[in-house]
Amino acid sequence: MTGDDSSITLTTTVSKQVAEILNQDTDWVELAKQLDISRYRHQDGVPEYCDATPFRPMFLAYLWATVEQKSYSGIPNRLAERPELASAFGFDSDDIPSESTFRPVRLERRFGELESTVERAAEQIRQIAAERGSPIGYDILPSETDDDGDEEGEPSNRTVQRLLRKKGKQVMDELQGVAFPAIPLPRSENAIYDAEELLSLEAIAAIRQDAANSAGESMGDLKNPDPELDDPFYEDGPSGETLLHAVKEMSVDEITRVMNFALRKTYTRAKPRLRELESDDGSRFGVRAKVALDMTYVAYYGDRDEMEWVQGTPDDKGYDWCHKFGTVAIVGENTHFVVGVCPLGSTEHADTDAYPGKDQSYYVGDVARRLLSIADEYVSIRRVYADREFHSADVIHTLEDKGLKYVIPAKQDAHRVGPICDQFEQLKNGYNERRDTPLYVKQDHAMYGAVKGGVSNERETANLVVLPPDDDDDVNPRGSPQPFLTNLDVSDEIALDRRWATEQIEEYSDRGAIENSYSSIKEAAAWTTSKKFEARWFHFAFGCVIYNMWLLVDFLTQDRIGVIEMRTKPRITLSRFLDWLDKELVTLL
Structure with missing residues (x-):
């Protein structure tokens, strides 16, 4: 692991560098100037004598688009709108390569040997940025909207809804990586389940307005809808009683500390855009x-x-x-x-x-x-x-x-x-x-x-x-x-x-x-019949985390589609968000 505040296992040279450089104020211009990517040069699929598209600017643009989850072919237009970033990558801002140069098929041919490295680095960079509240990983230039808006350039409702679905899911994925790891739960030494599965169980109970002690069955249904009866999960996997036992092992002060840390993580993720x-x-x-x-x-x-x-x-x-x-x-x-x-x-x-x-x-x-x-x-x-x-x-x-x-x-x-x-x-x-x-x-x-x-x-x-x-x-x-x-x-x-x-x-x-x-x-919190206060306190505080995730998904989705409004109610309803989270939790199991 690299970085004092990181719980991420870093497996690429570039992500380890990013961990040393990145803080809440670091943007792509500053980051690009400090990255040393020379060790990847020998894996370039284009001959060294090809001066028209040198390795460093092309690789950094490829990494940037991957981290920001943007289309490769749209790189020239986006860099044209940000000449300082183009220069930081190493391009002549007045002579950026054409769109055809960045077609996915050409990039795959050129960076094929580096594709898995870049994908892993991009995921780790997004996680580091999320932990530290950096704007990296949330490039919101409106390059993916449709042209069917009104005369003033506002996107149509159909476009907004499509982007809400698409961007909401992306933000959802990243927020799960921010909030859930911030809440460590005790588990037995030889448990066959991961610690995160207990939080998934808690979230399922919260989302479905279920009792925490019956969420284990719901979790089993989601994990394997057509189970083998001798699957050890059904013998030793986490249940509502497992969750209750884990929570009871935590003190009131410990629950307070970890939940406030999780709330801080969700706010930190939104802060760069809130400042803007x-x-x-x-x-x-x-x-x-x-x-x-x-x-x-x-x-x-x-x-x-x-x-x-x-x-x-x-x-x-x-x-x-x-x-x-x-x-x-x-x-x-x-x-x-x-x-x-x-x-x-x-x-x-x-x-x-x-x-x-x-x-x-x-x-x-x-x-x-x-x-x-x-x-x-x-x-x-x-x-x-x-x-x-x-x-x-x-x-x-x-x-x-x-x-x-x-x-x-x-x-x-x-x-x-x-x-x-x-x-x-x-x-x-x-x-x-x-x-x-x-x-x-x-x-x-x-x-x-x-x-x-x-x-x-x-x-x-x-x-x-x-x-x-x-x-x-x-x-x-x-x-x-x-x-x-x-x-x-x-x-x-x-x-x-x-x-x-x-x-x-x-x-x-x-x-x-x-x-x-x-x-x-309260709608986003599980309920329990336990008289143990620690359990009731945990459920309420976790409900606050789920609630924050809802607001963040709504805000950051609006931010990404460029249609931020001063609204008395979130654009994405709580029930719609909980439906998303319900489906997304299946992928965590």
């Missing part, structure tokens, strides 16, 4: 990002004996008990990636000694710290959106201490926020006139509560902004004003101030897709 879509100030993804903090509730209806991780639920839930999981997602106008998860509900994981007063199963400020520390590894956080459960003095103290801007819906308590909302009509400034918004701003609104390292009734302040009722508001009672906590510089003094404040607070709707995404995560 940033606005000029870098405020969307790679440089200054918005993140959302959430609590996710997974209903629990079983016996609660010895279930220390089980939590009570808010009054608006249709069940009394649940497991709670904290998540942090990077929020964009078009994409929402879960980048961190943590389980809640055990005093062993709550850092209780650092808080005054009675121990709790978790402290929401400490949850915020844990999740923000994960997001800090990805981006410089520009703004934090959090759900209403994060309305606490401890969270406000944390965000202020980190110097982060935030917007959080406020709880309408009986003594502080609730009475202000009840008096909104009397307190508000502004009128129902064009380009004016009635709202109320109370600056330095005080709240009290336990703060880590402080006292049990610490005082913190934030600006309280109350907006008019909204029919689409599913957080507050119908007809009630909408209160928010923020440290943005807001005012309700003049119409311009009110418009600006309203626009800033209403950007909270950017996280609206996050609120809806957790039903999709």
Whole structure:
């Protein structure tokens, strides 16, 4: 193996070189300039005296097209559009060989002895790039679209759907190579199955909304639909019990670590293209990002004996008990990636000694710290959106201490926020006139509560902004004003101030897709009757990985076909993605 972060066995000289060179910012121009391919020269099928198409530029172009999975005959046109790359390969950018020179039959005749080497190198290079978040392996020049688009050059729906199918499968293949190897599972020393087969079993259970303990039978059906009964797989192969046993051998902390690593890998794969879509100030993804903090509730209806991780639920839930999981997602106008998860509900994981007063199963400020520390590894956080459960003095103290801007819906308590909302009509400034918004701003609104390292009734302040009722508001009672906590510089003094404040607070709707995404995560997670919390935690976190893979396939597919849209829903539906994954998993078995 080559490279500190690589789990890939490198078998070619060129892929070993790439592993030494490649990082998240390396593009083909830089890579081509550094590659030494002289050792392959003696396998060139064209005589040395043929100066018209020298070995180095031709071989690099051949390798490039293979890695990027592009047609060979289209190489001249694509290089003509990228003269810097043509020069890096060694071509005269004003005199690139013709299309006929790159016909597959001619390349096969010339590089026949190197064909298997290049194919192996290309696969390994794509894997290295995927692990390190390099743009290599995702050349998206729109050279493969049809000509049946509209007058402005947009591809037709038929073209889009065809490319969604084709490109989606390619991205799917590569993502499987990124996410699954990041999740090592224990297995017996003499097992006849590979470790990856347990993850395939878990994925099958997730995709088919199956119980994890019955997915072994489904896996056997997929692996061999016409089995020999004495096949050792049916005697000793992985079953749902095998998976459950493997998960039970992992601690809660170990599951948390490997799942967060897998989530990081999926985000890393998308990051090069996300950076290209940033606005000029870098405020969307790679440089200054918005993140959302959430609590996710997974209903629990079983016996609660010895279930220390089980939590009570808010009054608006249709069940009394649940497991709670904290998540942090990077929020964009078009994409929402879960980048961190943590389980809640055990005093062993709550850092209780650092808080005054009675121990709790978790402290929401400490949850915020844990999740923000994960997001800090990805981006410089520009703004934090959090759900209403994060309305606490401890969270406000944390965000202020980190110097982060935030917007959080406020709880309408009986003594502080609730009475202000009840008096909104009397307190508000502004009128129902064009380009004016009635709202109320109370600056330095005080709240009290336990703060880590402080006292049990610490005082913190934030600006309280109350907006008019909204029919689409599913957080507050119908007809009630909408209160928010923020440290943005807001005012309700003049119409311009009110418009600006309203626009800033209403950007909270950017996280609206996050609120809806957790039903999709649950749809992408296996279920279990096991009372072991480790199993339930593993299934939820793995569901987050499957969910991220769905979003990445959708985004990168749009990226490849050159039709990226600011969509409220992914172009590829979750059910369609799960169908793809179901079929693709068969090839893993």
